[in-house]
Amino acid sequence: MAYNLRSLSLVSLAEAKRQLEQIGCDPVGVALMTEKMLLPVLKLEGLSTKAANLLKQTFLAKGGDVAVSRGTADLSEECTDVLVFATVKQYRLALAQLRQQPWGLPRVAAAMEQALKAHLQPTCQREYAWQDGKRLVLTENRTLVMGILNVTPDSFSDGGRYFSAEAAIEQAQRLVEEGADIIDLGAESTRPYGGNQEISAEIELSRMLPVLEPLVKQLSVPISIDTYKAEVAEAALQAGAHIINDVWGLQRDAGMAAVAARHNVPVVVMHNQQEAAYTGDIMGSICGFLRRSLDLAAAAGVREENVWIDPGIGFAKTCAQNLEVMSRLGELQAMGCPVLLGTSRKRFIGEVLGGLATDERVEGTAATVAWGIAQGAQIVRVHDVKAMARIAKMINAMQKKG
Template identity: 50%
Template sequence: MPGHRAYELAPRSAALRLGQTARLMGILNVTPDSFSDGGRFDVVSAALAQARLMLAEGADIIDIGGESTRPGADEVSAADELARVLPAIAALRADGIVAPISIDTYKAEVAERAIAAGATIINDVYGLQREPELAAVAAATGVPLVLMHWDKARDTARDVMAELARYFEVTLAIADKAGVPRDNIVFDPGFGFAKSLSENYEILRRLPELVTLGFPVLVGTSRKSMIGKLLDVPADGRLAGTVATSVLGYTAGAHIFRVHDIRPNRDALRVAEAALYGPRD
């Protein structure tokens, strides 16, 4: 069983230390059509209230997204995405929230303006391979990058972990060319993105192989179909499955957990931390 290597990201306002303590990234979708919470937080007051709740329950990062990536979702323009995310980011900062804010986007324009408004991390579901210009934004602003695997054209006959490694090699080449420091990069294996049910669980089982590449790893399984299909439950019935995947991901060496439900994941991860390293003082 792998331990947790220590890392330190630099999201502008304060260093984010990663190691034995699991970090929670709270999902805040300001969209009308996300798969499990679309339309719930697309009003600024509701988004602010949800951010406060997640932080009170133990979130370390708030991840704000203005475009749904669920299967079949329509893409939105940069203008529409900005109209959704900028008021939410501004409201959180105006309210005195100092926690890192991640902007969930693959668009360079959206990332640049979100950072100007107060975002301090970029979370790109295409791993710099949709808009490579995003790497230049990260390099110029000094913000960390969460880079996800999403390869719709990959060869499914090849070993899935080998495909992840190959994809991230391309991603790193883009980041290196733009001057992004490697110690500001987090890998996300992209659970649920162009992967079969069996592949999702194989990645979870073999997550230590990704950890050994030498980058912090983010696990994002919250309420996803890999849980729904396995247990035959709708999105609002997937909490127990989500918690199980968070704990399994943590014991495999992952550092950050992107979830909708903070408190139950936080409690389960605290127990996992104590089991591996002893209770905190």
């Protein structure tokens, strides 16, 4: 055979450029063709039919394609979901025109521009520095590992094991030695499958502060506080904590966003709800929730680069729903925020593997961590730090990120 044919999977501008340069393409050609090699597909939900028709006309005029519901053309439907597929060049030409159009299209264009940017550069670059000298760098070169430290009597995986301050401090030091980049300290069990006992802020702080204060002095890595209460987050940050990890995405306690803004710290906003009931597409619901969290953060003055997102695996989701979210994690990248993934030892892993007990889910967790990193997760929250740090390092190396 005189030639060899294969397909390419291009996920970034850098990879497209590398392929062109590899075949010896002229630099001018590289500049012209790099963006043409990627075909982003964006989905808009609930757009008014008037806006959808104008959006479709605009993209068609630039050579792109737009799919809408049948009732859009005659305005027999009030709203429609929209699928847009075009080259990067076509997107840019169309978005420039949409910024000048009515019916809310300038805001739509801004959101699409952000999603397009995230598609072209899926890895968020972030660097954080605190007054105590601790630093954290989010880069394409290495996935960060967040080690879980529960100072609770009832956490689903290790409740009671590190309830004493002495045991908790020893465990935190062990996790750092094993490769943890962040220690996530939680003093109230949120038990993703229910059954947790809510506690007051006073009780939560009485468990947390005796551990947090020495850890701040002894550890070389930043500490995140797993809490949804503004009062607890405020006290923890004053005591030296570095990151807020809110399992209710700033939507449970109205004061949480203001605390994050005032202290200028990263905040993890996680998807959550009361029941595993979704009237529409589950990823649409998750992204809608997280966008509300982003709006709350922005309104309070939280800097855009300080927000990380978490799809909330295991929280108000059945086993089948968790698997679907895992299979579609890449869709979160359009939000332009670092993605944190927390699957460690969760029930859906045990269910898939035939009813394994919590402490037998290491291999299943490893599979979710590897898959999550491949789908764009930049931080993984885990119990078994040594094993998962090694897996992350190996995945990074295969992605040419090592």
